Amino acid sequence: MNHVGFQAKRLVQLALPVLIAQVTQTMMGFIDTVMAGRVSAVDMAAVAIGTSLWLPALLFVQGLLMAFTPMFAHYHGANDQKAIQPLAFQAGYIAIIGSIGVVVFLTFAEQIFSMMALDPEMARLSIGYLEGFAWGVPAFILYQVLRGCSEGISYTLPTMVIGFVGLAVNIPANYVFIYGHLGMPAMGGAGCGLATALVFWAMLIAMIIYMQFHQKFKELAPFKAFHKPHLRTMWDMTKHGLPIAMALFFEVSLFAVIALLLAPLGAIVVAGHQIALNFSSIVFMLPLSIGIAVSIRVGYYLGQDKPEISALITKLGLAIAFALAVITAIFTVVFRYQIAHLYNSNPEVVTLAASLMFLAALYQLSDSVQVVAAGALRGYKDTRSAFYITLVSYWAVGMALGYTLARTDLIVPAMGAHGFWIGLIAGLTSAALLFALRLRYIQKRGFSKEVISNTSNH
Numbered sequence: 001m002n003h004v005g006f007q008a009k010r011l012v013q014l015a016l017p018v019l020i021a022q023v024t025q026t027m028m029g030f031i032d033t034v035m036a037g038r039v040s041a042v043d044m045a046a047v048a049i050g051t052s053l054w055l056p057a058l059l060f061v062q063g064l065l066m067a068f069t070p071m072f073a074h075y076h077g078a079n080d081q082k083a084i085q086p087l088a089f090q091a092g093y094i095a096i097i098g099s100i101g102v103v104v105f106l107t108f109a110e111q112i113f114s115m116m117a118l119d120p121e122m123a124r125l126s127i128g129y130l131e132g133f134a135w136g137v138p139a140f141i142l143y144q145v146l147r148g149c150s151e152g153i154s155y156t157l158p159t160m161v162i163g164f165v166g167l168a169v170n171i172p173a174n175y176v177f178i179y180g181h182l183g184m185p186a187m188g189g190a191g192c193g194l195a196t197a198l199v200f201w202a203m204l205i206a207m208i209i210y211m212q213f214h215q216k217f218k219e220l221a222p223f224k225a226f227h228k229p230h231l232r233t234m235w236d237m238t239k240h241g242l243p244i245a246m247a248l249f250f251e252v253s254l255f256a257v258i259a260l261l262l263a264p265l266g267a268i269v270v271a272g273h274q275i276a277l278n279f280s281s282i283v284f285m286l287p288l289s290i291g292i293a294v295s296i297r298v299g300y301y302l303g304q305d306k307p308e309i310s311a312l313i314t315k316l317g318l319a320i321a322f323a324l325a326v327i328t329a330i331f332t333v334v335f336r337y338q339i340a341h342l343y344n345s346n347p348e349v350v351t352l353a354a355s356l357m358f359l360a361a362l363y364q365l366s367d368s369v370q371v372v373a374a375g376a377l378r379g380y381k382d383t384r385s386a387f388y389i390t391l392v393s394y395w396a397v398g399m400a401l402g403y404t405l406a407r408t409d410l411i412v413p414a415m416g417a418h419g420f421w422i423g424l425i426a427g428l429t430s431a432a433l434l435f436a437l438r439l440r441y442i443q444k445r446g447f448s449k450e451v452i453s454n455t456s457n458h
Contacts, residue, residue, distance in 0.1 A: 068148045147159055151292065325364045369436065
C-alpha cells in the first residue's frame with residue numbers, strides 16, 4: 001500500500017469508532033425522548049426543554065477541553081508519553097472547575113423557566129430533570145478528559161466501547177426511574193435526568209477501568225502518579241480552548257435562536273424545520289468524526305516534526321469528507337419524502353420538510369469542509385481563528401442573511417424556514433472558505449515542534 005493509501009486507511013480507522021460513539025450518544029437522546037414521550041407529551045417536552053438548557057453549558061466546557069487532544073497527539077508523535085499524564089491532570093482540574101460552573105448555572109433553571117412563562121407542570125418536570133442530571137455533570141466532563149487522552153495516542157476504540165456501555169445502562173435506568181420499578185417512584189420525564197447521570201458515571205468508571213488495565217495505556221500510566229494544579233499551564237490551555245468553546249456556543253445558540261424565531265410561524269413550520277435539521281445533525285457525524293481524526297493525526301505528525309505529512313492528512317480528510325457529503329446529499333434529495341415520513345405523517349409537515357431537504361443537501365457539502373478544516377487547525381494548535389470565523393460566518397453572515405430572507409421583505413417576500421436555511425448555507429460556506437484560507441496560511445507559514453511547544457507549554 002502506498003503512503004497516501006496508508007494515511008487514508010489510518011484516518012478511516014480512527015474516525016470509525018468515533019462515528020459509532022457519536023451515533024450511540026444520539027441514540028441515547030432519542031431513547032430519552034421516546035421513553036419520556038410514552039408517559040405524556042408534557043414529559044417529552046420537559047426533557048427537550050431541560051436539554052436545551054444544559055447542552056450549551058456542557059458543550060462550552062467540552063470545547064475548553066478539546067484543545068488538549070491535539071496536544072496529547074503532539075506528545076505521542078514526539079514519543080514523549082510521560083508528558084501526557086501531567087497535562088491530563090491539568091485538564092482534569094479545568095474539568096472539575098467547569099463542571100462546578102455548569103451545576104451552578106443549572107441551579108438557576110427555575111428563574112430562567114419563570115421568565116419563559118412555561119406551563120407550571122412542564123416547568124416542574126424540567127426542573128426535576130435538571131436536578132437529577134446535575135449529579136452526572138462532573139462524570140461527563142471528566143470522561144471527556146480521559147477520552148481526549150485515549151484519542152490523543154491515536155486509540156479511538158475505547159470511545160466506541162464506552163458509548164455502548166452508556167447505551168446499555170441508559171435503557172434500564174430510564175425504565176426504572178421514568179416508569180417506577182425496583183422500588184423507585186415513577187418520576188416521568190424528571191426520572192430521565194437521574195438515569196442520564198447514572199449513564200455518565202457508568203461511562204467514566206468504565207473508562208477508568210479500561211485505561212487502568214488495558215495494555216495500550218501501560219506506558220501512559222494515567223493513574224500512576226499525582227500532579228498538583230499548575231495554574232500557568234491551566235491558564236494557557238484555557239486560553240487555547242476558549243475560542244473552541246465560544247465557537248461551539250455560537251453554533252448551538254444560532255440554531256436555538258432560529259427555532260425561537262420560527263416559533264411564531266406555527267407548528268407546521270417548526271416541525272418541518274426540525275425534521276430537516278435533525279436529519280442533517282445525524283449526517284453531520286460523518287465529517288465530524290473525520291475532523292476529529294484529522295486533528296489527532298495532524299498533531300501526531302507535527303510532534304514528529306513532519307509538517308508535510310500533516311498537510312497531506314489534511315487534504316485527504318477534506319477529500320474523504322467532501323466525497324461522503326456528495327453521497328449523503330444525493331441520498332437526502334432522492335429519499336427526502338421517505339425521510340420526512342419517518343418523523344411525521346402530517347402531509348403539510350412532510351411537504352415542507354421535503355422541500356427543505358434540498359437546501360439541507362447543499363448545507364452538508366459546506367458543513368463537511370468547515371468541520372474538517374476546523375479540526376485540522378486544532379491539530380496545528382490554531383484555535384483563536386475559530387472564534388472569529390464562527391462569529392462572522394454564523395452570525396454576521398448566516399443569521400443576518402437568514403433573518404432578512406425569512407422574516408422581512410427587504411430582498412424578497414418573507415420566505416419563512418427556507419430563508420433561514422439559505423442563511424445557514426451562506427454562513428457555513430463562508431466558514432468553509434475562511435477556515436480553508438486560514439489553514440493554507442498556517443501551513444505556508446510553517447510549523448515546527450519548537451513553535452508548537454512554545455505556544456502550548458510553559
